[in-house]
Amino acid sequence: MARLLAPETLANVGEFTVSELSQALKRTVEDTYGHVRVRGEISGFRGAHSSGHCYFALKDESAKIEAVIWKGVVGRMRFKPQEGLEVIATGKLTTYPGSSKYQIVIEALEPAGVGALMALMEERKRKLGAEGLFDEARKQLLPWLPEVIGVVTSPTGAVIRDILHRLEDRFPRRVLVWPVKVQGEGSAEQVAAAIRGFNALPEGGKIPRPDLLIVARGGGSLEDLWSFNEEIVVRAAAESMIPLISAVGHETDVTLIDFAADKRAPTPTAAAEMAVPVRAELFVEVGGFSRRMMLCWSRSQDARRNELRAAARALPAANELLAVPRQRLDGASAGLPRALRANTHAHHRRFAQAAAGMTLKVLRAQVAHSAHRLSVSGQRLQHCTRAVLRHRRDRFDGLAIRLQASKLANDQAQRMRIAGERERMLRLGERARRALATLLERQRARVDTTGKLLTALSYRGVLARGFALVRDAEGHAVHAAAAVSAGARLSVEFADGRIGVTADGGDASGEALRPSAPKAASHKAAPKRAAKPADQGSLF
Structure with missing residues (x-):
């Protein structure tokens, strides 16, 4: 049973206001706990508030605590909060008097183990894959021998030295290095900016535009390589118009940029091997091609020379080729006089037949027939001329009537338009007279007012x-x-x-x-x- 205090005892208990009690509880909680690390699942996160702050809760199987991340801290965080993710939050425990609850003000946030990072990576992979950023159809072919190679990596690590040494051994090429951070806060933004910066270089500019990009980093843990799983880096790699090789980590390391890149290399050294062929092997291959070409040319010349000799042996002699045409020419020359006489006789017979038909009676009949046709044609021409003239006259009469009606209608429309314009001119003139009178009245009043003001301000009024x-x-x-x-x-x-x-003159004391x-x-x-x-x- 609870023991009840006597009224006299209650009268001796000190009184607190609500604000005093809230401040006392706030100081007690902050002084007792201070900075704490809390592990839990993010619940109720709906993105940043319009003010930039983030409000959510951390919960486990049996409890829940409110959490807040201020706007300045959110901008510096490498790992952003997401709904349902298990995290470890570091911050200060405090109270919020406005709603009588305690909360944690988070200063740092990290995933609770590799399992959470892998789950987040898989979720992000599904999201970006659904957008088509990992499709094989959009990947570009690597240039066979690039003139300029752009490398996005840290300038102080061993990666850039391995790439340069490998390129020097295989096929020396011009290399442009864009120095970036490959780990830690802001590294993802720098890598994305480097990829977009190489793509933004103009063709034929002062700084040459690379033909191939290599994004490289050495091996490390999943947390160390997390910058290359950020969405901004993956989107920049997918949007790159320059072919891109991803060489992040060792052969067993997998990041999301590997799926968006046009080619994945297991190591930075392998990326350099993919970028260029071996120069010595090219020399050997070109020499082999040259020898094979000369051998083929020599064999072709020998084969054609043999074909020419065989064709020359198979051809007959010149006399044998001309014997038949010569014989045909002799036969044709022998039959030419007889053919000329027969042709002349045939033409003479045809001429005699034509002359027999050209008598005076026939000519007169042809002339009479032509005259009859001419008279008939003249009559038809006169009849057609009269019909055409009659048709044209009727048409011109109709057009004249229509023209007269159009003139009358046009005159009436012009009169109405002139009357309307005259009435409009009168209205405008009346408005102009009224406006001018009003303007003159205003200007007159303004001049009077200015004159009065000038008179009031003139020194002559004082005089x-x-x-x-x-x-x-x-x-x-x-x-x-x-x-x-x-x-x-x-x-x-x-x-x-x-x-x-x-x-x-005045006195010495300065009297006037x-x-x-x-x-x-x-x-x-x-x-x-x-x-x-x-x-x-x-x-x-």
């Missing part, structure tokens, strides 16, 4: 109130008595005109000069006056 303006001989205004010497010529301007005066000019001018020139006229206003 009209009884003051005077003193100028020296050059016409400059005199602002102080000390600027006037004895005997100086001065000009005093009143509201109704100007007068000239001569200044008298007392010119022999009229009283109004002396009042304006001297700062100290014995008396002020009753009708003179004050500037202040």
Whole structure:
């Protein structure tokens, strides 16, 4: 049974406000635990908040704790949180008074073992594979002998030296190295930027564009090689228009860039061997081709020479070739006179037959027939001419009627258009007159207002109130008595005109000069006056 405290005892317990109690609990939790490492599964993660912070929970079989990662920490994290992933979180345990709960503010996040990384890698592989980034159809063929080779790797490691030595042994080529970090925070972004940077180089530019790219790194654990499993690196490799060889880790190491690259090499040295052939072997192969070519050419020449000799032996002599044509020529020359006489007789017979048919009666009949045909054709021509003229006349009459109707309609339309334009011109003229009158009225009011303002600001208004303006001989205004010497010529301007005066000398104490000019001018020139006229206003 719980023991109940007496009312007198409860009266002696100190009182806390809600805020004081929350702050006391916050200090107790933070002082007792401080930095902790918590292992659990990420739950309720829906991506970064609009503010950039990440809110989720870490849970296991029987408990759950709220977690938060501030925006600045998220940007520096190499490993990003994902829903359902088992992680080890390092951070500070604290409370959130707004909802009376405790939470962990995470400062570092890492996967809980290699199994989690492999699961994440397999999930990312399925996602990118579904997008078609690993399809064999989109992979490019490697150039047989590239002129320039671009290498993306660390400049301080042994990988670049192995690649250069292997290229020097096999076939020396020009190599461009893009130095990057191959491990740690920011390494994935640098590798992706290097791949895209090589692809962005222009053809024929100051820096030659590589014909082949090699992304290389030495061996290491899965965590060390994780930069080459990042999505940004895989997408950059898949988008590369330059053929790319992936040479990350040893032969047993597998990263996602291996699937997106055009070729995978088990080691960086093997990548160099894939990039270029062996120069000595090429020399031997070219020499063998040259010898085989000369041998084939020699055998071909011998075969053709033998064929020519056999053909020459099989050909008959020149006399034998011309014997038959010569005999045919003799037979043709012997039968030529007889054929000429027969041909002449045949042509004479045909001419006699044609002359027998060319009598006067036949000619007259042909002329009469031609005249009859001519008269009939003339009559038909006259009839056709009359029909055509009648048809054209009817057509022209119809066109004239249509033209007359079109002219009337056009005249009516033009009159209506002119009337409309005249009415529009009158309306515009009336609007212009009203606008001009309004503009003139506004400008007149503006001029009046400006004139009043000018009058109010002019110094002549001050002169009209009884003051005077003193100028020296050059016409400059005199602002102080000390600027006037004895005997100086001065000009005093009143509201109704100007007068000239001569200044008298003053005493040693700096007393104002007392010119022999009229009283109004002396009042304006001297700062100290014995008396002020009753009708003179004050500037202040």
